[in-house]
Amino acid sequence: QKEVEQNSGPLSVPEGAIASLNCTYSDRGSQSFFWYRQYSGKSPELIMSIYSNGDKEDGRFTAQLNKASQYVSLLIRDSQPSDSATYLCAVRGGGSYIPTFGRGTSLIVHP
Amino acid sequence: DTAVSQTPKYLVTQMGNDKSIKCEQNLGHDTMYWYKQDSKKFLKIMFSYNNKELIINETVPNRFSPKSPDKAHLNLHINSLELGDSAVYFCASSQDIGTVNEKLFFGSGTQLSVL
Numbered sequence: 557q558k559e560v561e562q563n564s565g566p567l568s569v570p571e572g573a574i575a576s577l578n579c580t581y582s583d584r585g586s587q588s589f590f591w592y593r594q595y596s597g598k599s600p601e602l603i604m605s606i607y608s609n610g611d612k613e614d615g616r617f618t619a620q621l622n623k624a625s626q627y628v629s630l631l632i633r634d635s636q637p638s639d640s641a642t643y644l645c646a647v648r649g650g651g652s653y654i655p656t657f658g659r660g661t662s663l664i665v666h667p
Numbered sequence: 668d669t670a671v672s673q674t675p676k677y678l679v680t681q682m683g684n685d686k687s688i689k690c691e692q693n694l695g696h697d698t699m700y701w702y703k704q705d706s707k708k709f710l711k712i713m714f715s716y717n718n719k720e721l722i723i724n725e726t727v728p729n730r731f732s733p734k735s736p737d738k739a740h741l742n743l744h745i746n747s748l749e750l751g752d753s754a755v756y757f758c759a760s761s762q763d764i765g766t767v768n769e770k771l772f773f774g775s776g777t778q779l780s781v782l
Contacts, residue, residue, distance in 0.1 A: 564707070590770060599757060599773035600710070642708050646771075654700070654722065655771060657710040 558583040560647050562658035569665055575632040577661050579645030582626070587649030589621055589628045594642045594660065604630060635665040670694050673758045673774035680748055681782055688743045688777045690758030699741035700759040700771070701733060710757070716741050717763075745779075753781045 559582040569575045577591075588607050592600035606612045606619040606628065618631040628647075632639055645658040673690045680686055692699060698717040702710045714733045715722045721733065730746045745752060758774040 592771075594708070599775050600771075601773070602770045605770060644708075644710060654712050654715050656712065657702075660708040660710075662708075 558586070558647065558651060558656045560645055560656050560658035562643075562645050562661050564659055564661060566662040566664050569635050569663070571635060571637060571665055571667050573635050573665075575635045575639065575663055575665070577630040577632075577643050577645075577663065579628045579630075579647075579658055580626055581628070581645075581647045581656075583647070583650040584623075584626065585650030586623075586626075586647045588647070589619070590646040590648070590655065591617075591619060591628075591630045592644040592646060592657075594644060596641075600644055632663075635663075637665050637667055639663060640665050669775075671758055671760055671772050671774040673756075673777055675777060676775060677778050677780075679780045679782065682748055682750060684748050685744070685746045686748060686779075687745070688756055688758075688779075690741050690743070690774055692739055692758075692760040692772070694760060694762075694772060696760040696772070697738060697763050698761050698769075699735070699738075700761075701741065701743050702757045702759060704755045704757060704776070706754070713743075713756075714741075748781045750781050753779055755779070 591604040594600040604619040612619045616633045620629045642660040644660045646655045648655045671692045700715045701713040734742045755776045759771040761769040
């Protein structure tokens with residue numbers, strides 16, 4: 557069974573710092589990797605997706621993928637209090653096309 | 668217009684009751700899902716439904732059953748509710764289950780509380 561692991565946190569960073577969120581996965585055949593942000597009481601929303609090894613940047617967000625190490629990360633530069641949320645890593649492909657989610661990492665950005 | 672809508676937003680009921688949660692998407696997507704999110708934020712797949720093919724997570728009790736009258740709707744029926752069923756249930760959709768880079772669009776969730 558496909559597993560996706562994340563540190564539940566909370567990860568606390570000061571405003572303006574870089575927040576680093578990590579995720580590992582068990583299925584070597586996984587092909588697509590997603591980061592969803594979920595504010596308290598709200599539904600998850602996609603913020604980044606990555607499909608090939610390396611870095612992908614979108615504004616303040618950078619996703620990093622290393623398939624050999626089965627590791628995907630999300631960097632948030634210049635963190636803002638509005639970034640405080642739970643970040644969910646999701647993995648797709650390999651044995652199943654149904655996205656499998658990690659338990660999420662709670663991020664707190666304090667002023 | 669809400670892309671994926673689910674009702675009700677809150678559902679409070681007694682143990683042993685039967686209840687339903689409705690989900691509709693207006694995105695023209697072919698695949699719909701039901702996820703359960705527990706108190707620790709773990710999103711666990713329950714079902715996916717694509718072109719009349721149902722994929723069931725084998726850990727889901729058979730008290731839970733999805734019903735899809737058409738590809739825009741995937742309702743969730745729960746029989747004989749138990750305390751452990753209390754959670755937030757999210758409906759989601761994607762264009763096509765066969766395309767691995769398809770993102771999920773989530774509904775706003777249904778907070779189910781079983782007393």
